[in-house]
Amino acid sequence: MAATARTPRDTWIEEGLRALAAGGPDAVRVDVLAKTLGVTRGSFYWHFKNREALLEALLDTWEQKGADQIIARIEAEGTDARDKIRLLGTVVPPSPLMPVELAIRDWARRDLTVAERLRRVDNRRMGYLRTLFSSFCPDPDDAEARSMLLFSLAIANQSLAAVHSTHSRAEVLALATQHLLT
Amino acid sequence: MAATARTPRDTWIEEGLRALAAGGPDAVRVDVLAKTLGVTRGSFYWHFKNREALLEALLDTWEQKGADQIIARIEAEGTDARDKIRLLGTVVPPSPLMPVELAIRDWARRDLTVAERLRRVDNRRMGYLRTLFSSFCPDPDDAEARSMLLFSLAIANQSLAAVHSTHSRAEVLALATQHLLT
């Protein structure tokens, strides 16, 4: 059995994430997705019960893949704690995953179940940051403060529109991250 | 002339901002606003050309009022630079203005004209932060880094869902702000 899917489920999810990143959950329209995929909605409603089901699937894949993905990459590339923090402060913010992240973060403000998922992911990440900073910050309060600042930096960077007088954004990110390491 | 307005223009804007804060620009529906105001859309289309015009008006009032409002308050309440920074780090984040702010910030990601407005506002604020930090940071790079960190903290705080192990969020905010003052 199992004919190879011409437009498999994952394709819809992929395109759905793109739409989500670009315009938020309201922009995830099945007929729009169908059009960009060159397919009719008949395909969609074979894979998914309804639009709501796709939205759920988008959150599932993000929570599952996107959450530990960054941590895994940092763990692989970084050497010591300081180096990993530097990576987090500079390579993570311009990641292509961020737009999805931001859309979900905004979504969470008006949807409790989304907020709950986000809380889980954020907690995992904050936990990771805490361990990194704790490796050279004896004071737990200090580690918590720095973790919060680095996390904030990574999130806010994308949605901060200001230009910096004499530096590029990348330079300012590096400066800010360095500040958290001293 | 000028019969007393029963549902003046400002009422629509006020309610529009509420809707914007709660659900983003897509949630600003004229018929919904009319319903919550206990009026039909006939009134709306007297004040505004169309829905787009209301959205523009919302951005106008935010850019005009909301931009310098925070700075003015800090200037009024704070004594020296350090004190003002402490205020910014702790009283601004939980401000009732933030939901509107966040909605617009997300909106700016997908609308160039909104992004342009946001850039103007952000630049003013970053400029203000720079002057504050410069008052006790001789190194301009250092001042820039700290400004960026404080701004990020204020923005990200609202959309950060993580819970902190042993502290309340307010405590962590105070810790983080303090870190930027040393």
Added chain:
DNA sequence: ATTATTCCATACAGTGGTGTACTGTATGGA
């Protein structure tokens, strides 16, 4: 080659929202 299964197209009904044209009403001023 046949057939079951998987996938997609098409047509249709329904809904929620916009904008418009027109009518109705309260209020203050000449």
Added chain:
DNA sequence: TCCATACAGTACACCACTGTATGGAATAAT
């Protein structure tokens, strides 16, 4: 008193999008 102004109501045409029912095409296993 009469009228202009400033609203508000009603009805309608018109999308954009959802979901459903059903038929048909493509593919893999036999």
